[in-house]
Amino acid sequence: MKHEDDWKRKTQMPVLSDLKALEIFVAIVETQSITNAARRLGITPSTVSKKLAELEGRTESQLVNRSTRRMAVTLTGKLLYDHGVKIIEQIETAERDIWQETHSPHGKLTVAASAEFGKLQIAPHLAEFLQQNPGIELAFDLSPRFTDVIEQGTDLAIQIKSPAKLTPEMIIIARDRQVFCASPAYIERYGAPATASELVARTCLLPTSHGPPSHWPALIEGKKSHIAISGPLTSNSSTVLRTAALDGLGIAMLGLSHVAPELKNGHLIEILPGSLFDEAIIVAIVSNRNFIPRRVRLFIDFLKDVIGDPPKWERLLG
Secondary structure (H helix, E strand, O other): OHHHHHHHHHOOOOHHHOHHHHHHHHHHHHHOOHHHHHHHHOOOHHHHHHHHHHHHHHHOOOOEEEOOOOEEEOHHHHHHHHHHHHHHHHHHHHHHHHHHHHHOOOEEEEEEEOHHHHHHHHHHHHHHHHHHOOOEEEEEEOOOOOOOOOOOOOOEEEEEEOHHHOOOOOEEEEEEEEEEEEOHHHHHHHOOOOOHHHHHHOEEEEEOOOOOOOEEEEEEOOEEEEEEOEEEEEEOOHHHHHHHHHOOOOEEEEEHHHHHHHHHHOOOEEEOOOOOOOEEEEEEEOOOOOOOOHHHHHHHHHHHHHHOOOOHHHHHHO
């Protein structure tokens, strides 16, 4: 134990502080010549000699015996060479793996998405993405929980945010305009509200995922207001609220990404158009926006392309 402690204190040989010197030494051993080593590495013989001398100084050992006719590696030099070859190979492997990670679309890609949006707008396009990128293995998580990309080891999270909750590291995919809507049966029975203030007296379907469920943002006489609303159903699922609206239970506030087809075919009708000033933002969240692996960037760009600008749900309505 004392011998090991002495080694740690006394032999602080900073060989790894100059990996170039180690690379030069390996070249000297393999080419048996300072001149040949210099030629292999594209440097001058004087640089090779200088680095060899520095390395011998750091190790406090003679690494090669030099004569006019031949160069012989010492026992210490052989030991350093054996380890040096392994170190250089490991570094080259690391560099190759890092390059592939950042430039080559391969390996496992873990994507988490808001369950409702993921099912409607992402899942139908996954086959196309994987066909375009056969080297990627995709794990697509639609768990309803909030995803912390760092804590949970997720490469990418697709989430829906309000404009007030956007942060600089979020990458905007698309905007999702919110609308008030109801079924033709509801409107035929109760009539459509003429102003947003009438929502107070209407049966509304409440989303728990959109701030306080008892208030909706709306313009009243051109001013932004929050209308107190109530109703028999509260849910964190846009699908549940859409189904309830289709069944005539009440008025829902939903994103076009969820109800554009129903508005197009007339199964739902937008009410109070232009009175809702709120919108949802579809964002991509990564652990570090400055260093996005190639496979992650490909998925983000692919998603932007398939949604488009303006987004496909707005184009559907013309």
